[in-house]
Amino acid sequence: MLEILSSMVTSNSIELFFIEGAGGLNWIGQIVRWIIELFGSYVGLGIIVFTLVLKLITLPLDVYSKSKMRKNSLKMEKMRPQLEKLQKQYQNDQQAYNMKMMELYKKNGYSMFGACLPMIVTLVIFFFVLGAFTSYSQYSNVRVYNGMANAYSEAIVAFAPDEGTESVSDVTPYVLDGVQQTDEEGNPLYRVTKTVTYFDEQSFVAYTDLQNFYTTDANIDVSSIDWSAVEVTSSYYIQTQAVLSSSDENVQAAIQAIRDAHAEDDTPWTDDMVAEEYVKQAGREAAESYYDQNKQGFLWVKNIWLPDVSYNHPVQGYDDFRSSASRVNVEITSDFYEEVTANLSYEKGAANGYYVLIVISIGTMFLSQFIVAKSNKAQNELQTADGR
Structure with missing residues (x-):
């Protein structure tokens, strides 16, 4: 066993990650x-249905608000002759006009609060739900990258033997820096x-799973330990000689291609570097x-969880990835992230979208404001003493 471990330590070590989940929701x-996710891979359809469900939830509030606004509009038309009379009477005294107007509102049961309250409740609902949607979008984005990390790691571990050799040490004092813990x-x-x-000796990759069990019982029966509850620390190694001496013609062709690609580098590539590159390519x-x-x-948007803009890319750089996933725990290191996404250089530079959704949103907002302003024009004329 010591000879095996010694051989592995002198091989190239490699960092791998196996990640479960992508943070909590x-x-x-x-x-x-x-x-x-009810619609599987049809995420765009799922988002449309989510939007419709949110609209259905807020629909009663919307109907109630519009009903109150309609009633207020009828009351306003009923009060119009009296308000116009007050405007003429207090044309030069806005304060007095406001007092008389409020008295008239109260007398006729006119109140804007009844129409505004449902809108406020709707805004609160949107605030919480859209916050949760943002968390889910980050969760989904990170989940794809975590899946890539797992696929990368599994492909490399596939070069290792399927069966391992197990050994369990005796009970020994737990000493750190010469001090009994x-x-x-x-x-x-x-x-x-x-x-x-x-x-x-023939495997391109070797690795060890290490578990440390701590106890205060110096005479514990080692066979009684439940190792399933003990954390596992894994170390992975690339066996250079096994890679370079492979009898597989495809492997040798790939190795030669790596050597040729880096033949003119300022720093000559060593055998360890060549073997590592071959394994990492997989x-x-x-x-x-x-x-x-x-x-x-979805449609023209390459990554639906990122904005529909050209300066965002479907596969982000590490810093942008960390920044956009602020609500989710990201366990991948910068070096490993760049390694996992090494074959996605096109996606790192491509435009994620073309501002279409932004233009539609701005157009919808202006149209909504225009409609509201037009519907409130008559009412606004009666809010001031001079009718302006």
């Missing part, structure tokens, strides 16, 4: 997720280490394949 976010009550701690080694291709199968776009 609150209960509103879980509902948003359920609605959108203790628990919170001052009792001395002891450690039992379990190691599973996946290694053979991981990059697996990550690219996962992305192609799981990317989420």
Whole structure:
């Protein structure tokens, strides 16, 4: 066993990540997720249905608000002759006009608050639901990248043996920097280490799974330890000689292609670098394949979870990725992120969209304001003493 570990330590170490989930969602976010994912890969359809559901939820408030506005409009028309009379009477005294106008409003049961309250409640609902939708969009975006990381790691681990050799150490004092460690009550701690080694001389990749069990019982029966509850730390290694000496013609052709591609580099590539590049290529291709199968776009928007603008890209740089995923826990390091997305250079520079949704939103907003302004024109004329 010591000879095996020694051989692995002298090989190239490589960093891999196996990530579960993409952070948590609150209960509103879980509902948003359920609605959108109800349609499987048709994410755009799911978002449309989510929008319709949100509209249905706020529809009673909208109907009530419009009903109150309609009633207010009728009351305003009923009061118009009296308000016009007050305007003539208090044409030069806005304060007095306001007092008389409010008295008239009260007498006729006219109130803007009844129409505004449903709008306020609707805004509160939108605030919480859209916040949950933002969290879900970040969750979905990160989930794709985490899936790419897992695909990359699984492709590289596939080069390792399927079966490992297990060893469990004796119970030994847990010592750090020459000091016996203790628990919170001052009792001395002891450690039992379990190691599973996946290694053979022909495999391109080898790795170890290491578990440390801590106890205050120096006489514990090692066979009674429940290792399923103990954290596993894995270390991965590329076996250079196994890669370079492979009898597979395709492997040798790929190795030669790597050497040729870097033949004129200022720093000559070593055998370790060539072997590492060969193994990593398999991981990059697996990550690219996962992305192609799981990317989420809609019509002209390449990544539906990012803005419809040309300066955003469907695959972001690491800093932009971290920034846009502020509500989600991102476990991938910068170096590993760049390695996993190495085959997606086109997607890192392509335009995510062409401002179509932004233009539609602005146009809709102006149209809505125009309609509201036109409908309130007659009412606004009666809000001032001079009718302006």
